[in-house]
Amino acid sequence: MINEVLHSRLIAFFLGLWAMYCASIGAYDGAIFIPFIYGMLLLFNHLDQKKSDSAANTDAQNK
16 A cells, blocks of 8 residues: 555656745745655665565575
8 A cells, every 4th residue: 555655657747846946935944844754654665575585585495
């Protein structure tokens, strides 16, 4: 479920739209904050998948 939300083109479109809006009115903190949170969610999701993959590989090697 989270992968579909994180990798959604619609979410990426709205993030770009939000960053462009904030940059046009001069609110650069808003233009950076929301994409930063999105990037952190992507990073944590990737690290979680990597950890679960390595745990699955360890279980397969132990059998």
